[in-house]
Amino acid sequence: GQNIDQPTEMTATEGAIVQINCTYQTSGFNGLFWYQQHAGEAPTFLSYNVLDGLEEKGSFSSFISRSKGYSYLLLKELQMKDSASYLCAVRLYNNNDMRFGAGTRLTVKP
Amino acid sequence: DAGVIQSPRHEVTEMGQEVTLRCKPISGHDYLFWYRQTMMRGLELLIYFNNNVPIDDSGMPEDRFSAKMPNASFSTLKIQPSEPRDSAVYFCASSTLAGGRDTQYFGPGTRLTVL
Numbered sequence: 001g002q003n004i005d006q007p008t009e010m011t012a013t014e015g016a017i018v019q020i021n022c023t024y025q026t027s028g029f030n031g032l033f034w035y036q037q038h039a040g041e042a043p044t045f046l047s048y049n050v051l052d053g054l055e056e057k058g059s060f061s062s063f064i065s066r067s068k069g070y071s072y073l074l075l076k077e078l079q080m081k082d083s084a085s086y087l088c089a090v091r092l093y094n095n096n097d098m099r100f101g102a103g104t105r106l107t108v109k110p
Numbered sequence: 111d112a113g114v115i116q117s118p119r120h121e122v123t124e125m126g127q128e129v130t131l132r133c134k135p136i137s138g139h140d141y142l143f144w145y146r147q148t149m150m151r152g153l154e155l156l157i158y159f160n161n162n163v164p165i166d167d168s169g170m171p172e173d174r175f176s177a178k179m180p181n182a183s184f185s186t187l188k189i190q191p192s193e194p195r196d197s198a199v200y201f202c203a204s205s206t207l208a209g210g211r212d213t214q215y216f217g218p219g220t221r222l223t224v225l
Contacts, residue, residue, distance in 0.1 A: 033213070042201060042216035043153070087153065097166060098143075098214060102152035 002026045004101035006088050011107045016078050020104045022071045022088030031091040032064050034073045037103065038084045046086075047073070075106075083108045112136075114217035116202050122223045128190040131220045134183055135204030143214060144177055144187050145201040153201070159185065192224045 003025040012018040024032070031050040035043035047062040049055055049071065054063045064071040075082055085103040092099060115134040123129055135142045143158040157167040162179045170177070174193070179185040189196055199221050203214040 042218050044216070045213045048213065097155070097158065099155065100145075100153040 002090070002092070002099045004088055004090055004099060006086075006101045006104045008102070009105045009107070011109060012075075012078055014078055014080060014108055014110050017074065017076050018078060018106065020073045020075070020086050020088075020106065022073075022101055024069050024071070024088070024090050024101075026090050026092055026099065028092040029066060029090060030093055032062075032071050033089040033091065033098065034062055034071075035087040035089060035100075036084050037087060043087055078108045080108050080110065082106065114202055114204050114215055116200075116217035116220050118220060119218060120221045120223075122225065123192055124225050125193055126191045127224075128188065129192045129196075129222060129224075131187040131200050131202075131222070133185045133187070133202030133217060135185070135202070136215055137183070139204035139206045139215075140182070141205045141207070141214075142179060142185050143203040143205075144185070145203065145216075146198045147201060147219075148198045156187070189222075192222075194224045197222055197224050 005023045033048050034046040036046050037043040049062050049064040052066055054061055059076055061074040073086055085105045087103045088101040089098050114136055117132045140161050144156040145153050146156055147153045154169055156169045157177045158165055159179045175189055177187045199219045201219045202217045205214040
């Protein structure tokens with residue numbers, strides 16, 4: 001089977017930085033995606049990594065180490081609107097088959 | 111672009127009834143995915159199509175579930191007969207490999223409640 005693990009819940013303070021980790025053991029790897037999902041809404045794309053290293057995108061960054069099967073999403077200068085679930089997803093092969101982790105529910109407090 | 115369109119947005123039905131969920135992907139996208147999301151199991155891939163052809167339906171839970179894509183702009187997911195454990199939010203997503211990143215774009219989902 002495919003294993004994609006994330007912490008279930010995290011809490012952080014407005015203005016702070018939070019790191020959401022994801023580890024994976026999958027039968028194939030052709031890219032790792034992070035999605036944000038607000039309660040009652042659809043997931044929306046945040047970032048994509050296929051090569052090792054850090055990708056910076058303004059208020060957030062995403063990192064991956066393929067040899068370790070590990071990724072993180074770093075959210076900076078948290079705002080209340082960042083309270084949401086963050087889903088880690090691995091594309092298995094070259095055919096767009098993607099598997100999702102259970103998601104990390106982030107609560108940002110004032 | 112209108113994005114991925116799903117209908118209905120909410121469906122309440124009784125056990126044993128047939129349920130049909132509908133999806134219109136983003137124009138030009140050649141991949142279409144059906145997912146189911148519950149609190150217990152998270153987001154699960156049910157089936158996906160490439161160029162209207164089903165590629166992998168290993169996530170379809172039982173023979174009660176079936177999906178079709180008669181053309182590039184329309185897909186259905188049918189449950190017959192429905193059971194209370196089918197209650198979930200069903201998402202349709204579409205993507206294309208053109209352009210490299212092939213991000214999946216999700217529709218708003220259909221919240222299904224089976225009584």
